[in-house]
Every structure is written in structure tokens, then in C-alpha cells.
Amino acid sequence: MVIRYDAAVKLLLVTKGHPFDRPAFFALFDALPDVAWTHVEHPAAPWLMAPERLRAFDLLVFYDMPGLLFRPATPPDRIDPPDAMKAGMEALLAEGKPLLFLHHALAGWPAWDRWAEIIGGRFHYTPDPARGIIDSGYRHDVTHRVRVVADHPVTDGLDDGFTITDELYLTRINEADKLPLLRSGHRFEAENFHSADLAVRGRMHANDGWHHPPGSDLIAWAKRAGNSPVVYIQCGDGPSAYGNPGYRRLLSNAVAWLTGPDAGPWARNFTGMPAGKPG
Structure with a gap:
């Protein structure tokens, strides 16, 4: 494979911790015009998370699920990230490095609350009653309608949305600190999902x-x-999902916006959605 030293946009893709179809996933990024990507896995990835090591990359894309040590039929151990990664991420955020999180990245680093703050939410594999946390729900192969709720570069060209067959998550999301882009027409209620805690205890697809x-x-x-x-x-x-035209357009739009000239100023000025504003 040719190394695209001359590509206009350079991405670092971070994976591991959750199975995925590697050829099909990487083909998504091969299809992006004038984009070069480099791949790094855990446990090496955390040691790269510092500004001086990532100058060459315009965007960090996380399709990983670190910080969980799974064992048969028991809840997973929660692993803390290295202190060097915690400090490095704060330096990257201060510098304004763009970040794109995809799908199961929502479950990463469960022992580090700051990671959920950065992403904007958390998928919980296990409950924590002392903290009022309920294990999250999942459902594979849901055919649902995705609805566009913001006129934004990330949703450009998606019109009123698209239909996709994909996995969905049931979890709590605080919407006050974010700009809603897409909503699903699926009913996000317990009866339509399976328990993550039951799954890790050996009972897949149960609720x-x-x-x-x-x-x-x-x-x-x-x-x-x-x-x-x-x-x-x-x-x-x-x-x-990878082959869905709507998803491909969505991913391409997200990469273009995050690596373009407008995302950085937007982030520095964004203070959350006004109270009561629908999304």
C-alpha cells in the first residue's frame, strides 16, 4: 500500500477492545478523498496521546473500547488509563486537537469519568448502584430511521435522514452541553434492548x-x-452500517468538518444549547 505523504488530511485511527470487521472498516477511510490514515491499537495507543507525538495528524478517530478486562461469565474489571495519557489528553484538548468517536468508543475507559465527559456520554457494561448507574442496553441489527435535527456541515447532504440496520444503545445522555445532530426513530425503552450486565455474565440477548x-x-x-x-x-x-450510503456521507462530512477551518473556532465559542431549545 502506498504511503500518502502528500494527502491533505491525515488521520490516526485508534482501535481494539471490541471485535469488528477490519477490512470493511478500513475501507471506509480508504474511500475518503485526499485522506491518509494510520492505525494504532491498544495498549500502544495511550502512550501516543500527547501533542508532541501527534503533530502530524489532523484528527484522532476512536473506534476502540479500552479499559475493560473481560472474563467469562463475570463483570469485567475496570482498568484505569496511564497517568501519561490523562495528562496528554488534557494537553491535546487545550491545544484544540479535533476528536471523532464512533460507536462502541462510548464504552471506553469506564474507570475514568473524564473520558465520558470528553465524549459526551457513557455506555455502562455494569451497574453501580452507589452512584445511581444502571447498566446500559444494546440491540443488534435494528433497522431504524435516522432523522437529521441540525443544519450543520456534519449533516450536509443527508436531507431528512436515512434508514440503516445497525446496533443501538440504551443509555442516559445529558444533551445540554452538546449540539444534537441525529436522532433515531427507534423506541429507546428497556423492552426493546438487552442488558449489558446480563450479557457479560453469560446471558446474551436477555432482559x-x-x-x-x-x-x-x-x-x-x-x-x-x-x-x-x-x-x-x-x-x-x-x-x-459501513456500506450504508447515509453513514458513509455522515462519516465523510464529520472528517471534513473536524479537519476544516471552522470546527476549532466553533468549539472555542460553543457553550451548549439554550435551555428548552429542541433538537
Whole structure:
């Protein structure tokens, strides 16, 4: 494969911690015009998270799920990221490095609350009653309608939305600090999802005895973290999503906006949505 030293945009793709179709996923980024990507996996990735090591990259794309040590039929151990990564990420945010988080990245680094603050939410594999946390829900192969709720460069060309077959998550999302971009027409209620805690205990696709309040239908947003523009897109579990024209347009738009001239100033001035403004 040719090394695109001359590409206008250079991405660092971070993966591992969750299975995925590697050829199909990387083909998404091969298809982006004038974009070169480099891939790094855990456990090496955290040691790169510092401004001086990432000068050559215009955008960091996280399709990873670190910080969870899974064991058969028991809740996973939660692993803290290295202190060097924590400090490096804060330096990257102060510098304004653009960040794109995809799908299962929402579950990463569960022992580090700051990571959820950066992304804008958290998928919980296990409950934590002392903190009022309920394990999240998941549902594979849901065919649902994605609705555009913002006139924004990330949603450009998607018109009123698209239909996709993909995995969805049931979790709580605080919408006050983010710009809603896409919502799903699926009903985000416990009866339509399976318990993540039951799954890690060996009972996949089960929800009997599990209770979760209705969750947010927000599946893509833009926000700021420090001085960095951040986009999260829940779509993207596997090939059925990777090949979807709407998802491909969405991903291409997100990369273009985050690496363009407008995202940085937007992030530095964004203070959240006005109270009561619908999205």
C-alpha cells in the first residue's frame, strides 16, 4: 500500500477492545478523498496521546473500547488509563486537537469519568448502584430511521435522514452541553434492548428482570472538550452500517468538518444549547 505523504488530511485511527470487521472498516477511510490514515491499537495507543507525538495528524478517530478486562461469565474489571495519557489528553484538548468517536468508543475507559465527559456520554457494561448507574442496553441489527435535527456541515447532504440496520444503545445522555445532530426513530425503552450486565455474565440477548428508564434517542452530536471540537456518532457496528450510503456521507462530512477551518473556532465559542431549545 502506498504511503500518502502528500494527502491533505491525515488521520490516526485508534482501535481494539471490541471485535469488528477490519477490512470493511478500513475501507471506509480508504474511500475518503485526499485522506491518509494510520492505525494504532491498544495498549500502544495511550502512550501516543500527547501533542508532541501527534503533530502530524489532523484528527484522532476512536473506534476502540479500552479499559475493560473481560472474563467469562463475570463483570469485567475496570482498568484505569496511564497517568501519561490523562495528562496528554488534557494537553491535546487545550491545544484544540479535533476528536471523532464512533460507536462502541462510548464504552471506553469506564474507570475514568473524564473520558465520558470528553465524549459526551457513557455506555455502562455494569451497574453501580452507589452512584445511581444502571447498566446500559444494546440491540443488534435494528433497522431504524435516522432523522437529521441540525443544519450543520456534519449533516450536509443527508436531507431528512436515512434508514440503516445497525446496533443501538440504551443509555442516559445529558444533551445540554452538546449540539444534537441525529436522532433515531427507534423506541429507546428497556423492552426493546438487552442488558449489558446480563450479557457479560453469560446471558446474551436477555432482559428479563432488567429495568432501565427510557433513554435518549440522540445518536450523533457535536460538542466541545477544552478547546477541541468533538463529534460522536453511534452508528457503525459492522458491514451493514459501513456500506450504508447515509453513514458513509455522515462519516465523510464529520472528517471534513473536524479537519476544516471552522470546527476549532466553533468549539472555542460553543457553550451548549439554550435551555428548552429542541433538537
